[in-house]
Amino acid sequence: MASGILGKASLAASTNTTLYTVPAATTTTLNISVCNLGTSGTARIQLAASATGTPATTEYFEYNTVVYANQVLERTGIVVATGTNIVAFSDTPNVTVMVWGVEN
Numbered sequence: 001m002a003s004g005i006l007g008k009a010s011l012a013a014s015t016n017t018t019l020y021t022v023p024a025a026t027t028t029t030l031n032i033s034v035c036n037l038g039t040s041g042t043a044r045i046q047l048a049a050s051a052t053g054t055p056a057t058t059e060y061f062e063y064n065t066v067v068y069a070n071q072v073l074e075r076t077g078i079v080v081a082t083g084t085n086i087v088a089f090s091d092t093p094n095v096t097v098m099v100w101g102v103e104n
Helices: none
Strands: 002-011 015-021 027-038 041-050 060-069 074-079 087-089 095-103
Touching: 002 015, 002 041, 002 087, 015 027, 015 095, 027 041, 027 060, 041 074, 060 074, 087 095
Parallel strands: none
Antiparallel strands: 002 095, 015 087, 027 074, 027 095, 041 060, 041 087
16 A cells, blocks of 8 residues: 555646556545646646546546646545546646545
C-alpha cells in the first residue's frame, strides 16, 4: 500500500494525461492539486475518475474549470475504486498536476 505522492505531470496542451491508476484489490483516498504556472491568462482544466484514459462525459468531476495564472485548484477526499484512472486535461501548457493520498 502506497501513500504520499501517487502521480504527477506537467500537462501538454489539449491532451488527456493519466496521472494515476488504482491498483488491483485497492481503494484509494486521494487529493489533487492543479497549478497554473503561466504568468498571464487562464487555463481551463478537466479532471476525471475514468475507466480508461479517455473519460466519458459521466466521469468528469471538473470540466472546463478556470484556473487563473499563478493560482491553484485543489480537490480533496476523493475516494476511488480498483482500476480507476485519474485523468487530467488543460487547454494550455504550463499546468502541473499532483495526486497524493493513501491506498487502502
